[in-house]
Amino acid sequence: MPNGAQPVLDVQGLKTVFKIRGGEVHAVNDVSFDLRPGELLGVVGESGSGKSVTMMSLLGLLPTPPADVRGGTVTFQGQDLLKVDAETLRGVRGGKIGFVFQDPMTSLNPVYNVGMQIMEPLRKHMGMNKKQAAVRAKELLELVGIPDAERRLKDYPHQFSGGMRQRVMIAIALACDPQVLVADEPTTALDVTIQAQILELMKDLQERLGMAVIWITHDLGVVAGIADRVLVMYGGQIVEQAPTRELFRDPQHPYTRALLKTVPRVTGDREERLAIIEGQPPILGEHPSACPFRDRCDVALELCAKQNPPRYDVGNGHDAACFYDARTGGPRDA
């Protein structure tokens, strides 16, 4: 552990497969990472790279079938979450690990008022009675910056705007003082101005409550702004992991470098066309035996088609899964 602290969440060799008609899709392949206390871990990657599926797999939130978590360990508070019984897992969900999802317009139940929806986990996990839960629910709404909280508890989701609904979702996720908060693209469905408010709110809450946050996004700007450390995912695996500053200063994986080039710049020459990464992300029918990025990679080596590169440590708590060494400009000698 570079920081010396015990991780709150330690994932090793996670593997998730979706069974589909006539085959399988290997959505998460041998993913390992840890989450340190009080850290904000950004997870970036394009659609279909396995970011959300990874986080859903941790708590068994994927529908089974078609999903099947095939292997790995998820250590949280000394227990392997992939092996514990359903009741223990439910105690962790919403109690010790909170979730905020992408689309606040559909993530709340339309037929129950938000007060009931916030009070539900409080009564289940904290053993509160109705009165105590109502008091706490009001505090939570105030915490996430919803004015006139007491009256708003009786309102239904359709009476809130998108940003306000996402605040309600955050209040639900925070209800039981979780050690870990998983935010799955919480700002993607919101207007840019509302995005900024939610980002600020989350960052502020994370600092005040001292929880660890996993922030899934495809927006590198968001990651640069709030994350302490970043995981870059591609084709169901982690291709690069580094502290945020280090990643943006010295990206090692060709995918990360290509990704950073695609970010439009406001300053400089406007004549230049936006960089794109040619090709499509792979749909993996079997466990990858070669680098999933090789077809779109401009520095692919012969070896890349034969073996899936392991994650090489490149110093400063930074690792990249690539046979090509960006620093020397040639194959890595491992």
Add this chain to the structure above:
Amino acid sequence: MLTYTIRRLFTAIPTLIFISLIIFLLLDMAPGDPTASLPLTIPPEVREQIRQSLGMGEPVHIRYFLWLKQMVWSEPMFYLSQSVSWIDAPDAARLISWQTRAPVLDTVFERIPQTLMVVGLAYVVGVLIALPIGIISAYRQYSVFDQAGTFVSMIGFSIPPFFSGVLMIILFTVMMPNDSFWWFPSIYDTTLIVDSWENFGKQVRQMVLPVMVLALQTTAQISRFMRASMLDNLNQDYVRTARAKGMTESVVVLKHVLRNSMIPVITVIALGIPAIFGGAIITEQIFKVNGIGQLLIVSIQGSDVPMVQTLTFIFAVLIVLFNLIADILYGILDPRIRYD
């Protein structure tokens, strides 16, 4: 909600008047002669006198308004005068059936209990079976249970009661030995008075076959609606949220998903209720239940215009009423719908 309900009740009045007019005109245009079933020995001039005495010599609009006045004023006043002493019975004669010469509404009220007992119970049984089947079928989609449910629904949808009813009679009345527990009577005995446990048992037994035939149809329909509606909701994001909050599967399904799924289903259930009063016309005929449906058939055959007119008008009232009830239930279940 209250103002909405009152407004809807008021708008129902012109609707019902219009419906009753259409029914009246249709019946007037329909061929048929109320004296047709009288003996052929009656001379034509007497026949004509009978027609005149039934009011058939009046022009159609006069007859319509007389019927309307009778229906909305005289008959309600008569029933009011029966129940409270300070209202006198109106002078007008009762609305009389051309066939039986008995007051139309008295006959209707005699027939309603049988229909409610048999058809109503079948509906309740059908719905109570259908809802759990729909919920489990959706939750365990493509499981053996779901496949079996789909098969039974297909049977319920595709086999009409005139076939399943007769099949039941053959199986449970004709082929079943008389002393078997599984023998059931095929004829509904209205004269049976439930005054002892033994008679209660008899009453239950004679209801079994018609209730089974009708409940199969209801179950087939409602369970399909319930299943489809549950499937729509089970994949929604809010279900994932509920699971992420650590709710148990029973809370997720029976609290979060069910209430959302019930919204369209409750409309279907409510709108099916007037059909109960419409009586299962065919099933009542098969099992000799002398309910409303059977009354309607006999009245149509006898060209008993006042009876047919009144029965169809009552059905129209019930349909309008239950439409309103369905809309109100909709508003109660779904907070996004507010009528104010």
